[in-house]
Amino acid sequence: MDTGTHVVMGLALGGLATLDPVVASSSATATSVMIATLVGSQAPDIDTVLKLRNNAVYIRNHRGITHSIPAVLLWPLAIIAVIYPIFPDANLLHLWLWTFLAVFFHVFVDIFNAYGTQALRPFSSKWVALGIINTFDPFIFAMHIVGILAWVFGAHPGYTFIGVYAVLVAYYIFRFITQRKVYHAVKKLVPDATDIIIAPTMKFHQWRIAVMNKNQFFVGRAHDNKVRILDQFKRVAVPETPVLEAAKLDKNLSAFLSFSPVYRWEVDEYDTYYEVRFIDLRYRSNGHYPFVAIVQLDLELNILSSYTGWIFSEEKLRKKLDIIPG
Template structure:
């Protein structure tokens, strides 16, 4: 989820924790748990700072080890002990329990986005991305805001957020059912599909579609059960040639390929260099595919420049490549 949603979730967990008799027993316990819940709901995303290094490192590692099973335990212990230093006298055991709830919920809800996480590490390095909930879901964010307002107006935070999370649980079930309906509609249109990615958007009834069949890639949108195919590409395996072997050694291309499950490739020969491009097919927006990896190679297969990330125009991509060269 986005940062704002994780913040309001932290407040909600802090309010929910007042149902715990030990937390509600003293002011220091309730205050410390609220602070721990807010920090715990954010701390797995500390790897966002990797973006300061470069996009390749960020893409390869964001929501990776920081969202893994050992990390959930590590973050919760770290948060509990840190907050206990700020609030001496708070109940450390219950501080840890609610820190664990906050961190676990952060990782859990991220699984339902199209980006996903490597939440099963070290058992598996596979990306778990269910795509049922948009990174920012206005309904989930809105119901959290309503709960916080009720709390500020004097409502009981424990029962308010308990009811709220029951409602959100039913919302997740609804989104799952809707996603399966769209998947069924895709299979009716493309019965030979061997992989179907159905990802939510900001709009309740609209879904992004990326499909592979034996011979083609299909990209489209669904509105309820109505499917529209925008693009169809021939499915051609990446050639096992010297150019592509050299391209795959580039850090940006390597990071892209480790993350993207459905992509196509292009190669263009220019006067002084060869350009290899990989294009993720999951994020089509206004006729453009913004998530790419591109590398320029000399005739001797040395890397001139490369880039991976989200760009929304060819002009901006060329600018980023020039910056990388400089």
């Protein structure tokens, strides 16, 4: 989920903690738990700072080790190590329990996004992405704001957020059912599909669709369970040519390939260089595919320049990292 949603979820968990008799009976425990749930709800996303280095490092590592099983166990200890000395009268066990819940909840809700997490590391590096909830879901955020406002105006925070989360559990179940209807509609349209990727959007009834069968890629949109195919591409395996093998050594393309499950590729040859482009098919927007990796190599197959990330115009792409004009 986005940062704002994780913040309000941290506040909500702090509110729920007031139902814990140990927390409710101690001001030191209550205050430390509120701080810990806010920090714990953000801690796994500390890897966002990797974007300051470059997109390749960010793409390869975001929601990776910081969302793994060892991290979920270690984050609460690290947070408590800072908070507990400030509130030595707090109940250590209950402080740990609520901090752990905040960290676990962060990773758990991220699994429902299309981006997903590597939450099964170190047992598996597979990305777990259920594609049910958009990274920012207006309804989920709004329900938390309603709960927080009710708290501010005097409602009991614990009972308030029990009600909020009861509604949200029903909402998640409804979204899952809706996604399954879209899946079956896609299966009817492309009965020989080998892979179907369904991703939510900010619009409640709309979904992005990327489908593969043995010979083609299909890209489309679904409104409820009505699917419309917008683009089709011939599925061509990436050959082991010298140009492509050299391009795969580039850190940006390597990061792209570690993250993207469905893409098409292009190789263009110019007078003095080659240009290799990989295009993720999951994020079609206004007829454009903005998530790409591009590598330029000289005729001796030395890498001249490269880029991976979100680009919404060719002009901006050409400005990145001094890429040679095509």
